[in-house]
Amino acid sequence: MGFFDLPAPLFAALDNLMSGLPAYPRLLIWAALTAVLSMALYWLCSKQDEVAEAKQRALDARRSMASYQGTEFDEMLPLAKESLVASGRHFVIVLWPALLSSLPALAIIVWVSNQFAFSLPQPGAYMHAHTEPDIPLADLSIVIQQPELAFMVEYPATGKSYDIVAANGEFLLTLPLSAPVPVVHKRQWWNWLIGNPNGYLPDENEIESIHFTLPAITYLRAGPGWVQGWEFSYFALLIIVSLTIKFAFRIH
DSSP states (O other): OOGGGTTHHHHHHHHHHTTTSOHHHHHHHHHHHHHHHHHHHHHHHSOHHHHHHHHHHHHHHHHHHHHOOOOOHHHHHHHHHHHHHHHHHHHHHHHHHHHHHHHHHHHHHHHHHHHHSBOOOOTTOEEEEEEESOOOBOOOTTEEEOTTSEEEEEOOOTTOOEEEEBTTSOEEEEESOSSSOSEEEEOOGGGGTSOOTTOEEOTTSSOOEEEEOOOBOOOOSSSOHHHHSHHHHHHHHHHHHHHHHHHHTTOO
16 A cells, blocks of 8 residues: 555545445546645645735736836846746745645545546456566466467456466466456555555566456546546546636635
8 A cells, every 4th residue: 555545445435425326426526525625725734825925926027027128138137037036936835835735636536546447347257468578377267368468367256266377377466356457567666655456466476567458437428538537527627626716715
């Protein structure tokens, strides 16, 4: 479990409270909650009077530069310096509140991406799998090798499980998957931030990752493929709600 995965049990519990709703309304609720939480934390962490003052100073400096009609460099230089200093101060003042307020949002986004992008196969159904690099898996009755070193793996029936092993007999992972995440890989340095809920492949094995073709969840039936998944609806509503809060409550 990575740093951003620590609140995952809380998110799962909250999502269970909404289990009576279809997936799409729950996704939209999570987008709105992300926006509300981020904007509220930014407002709490930032000194709004200082931010407003720094913002106004930066705007005034840019207007002074834009309205300058002269051609003398010595006269232009102080205006340019003031504009840079004012903009830099405004950036520094809002930087840390923005970073701090983004941490809970990143945790929610990580959890949402794991829960709303794919679904697990039906028990007994077959799913496509391939390894990187292309290395055969063990010759098991549950794994059917295909010509291109791809595989059709039978998903375990309810209450059942089985191990997937490499051709040399080394253990790789156990099915069923813990979460609808389509890849299992070796542990990487960034997994201390974002973990893989399905675990990791053994470091000593030559297989770096196993990719499964899980059923992708489609939320919108119209438009190109990138519109139909969770990302478009989630981030579009997140931006709309964030901007609405910003202007409605005059957050700088």
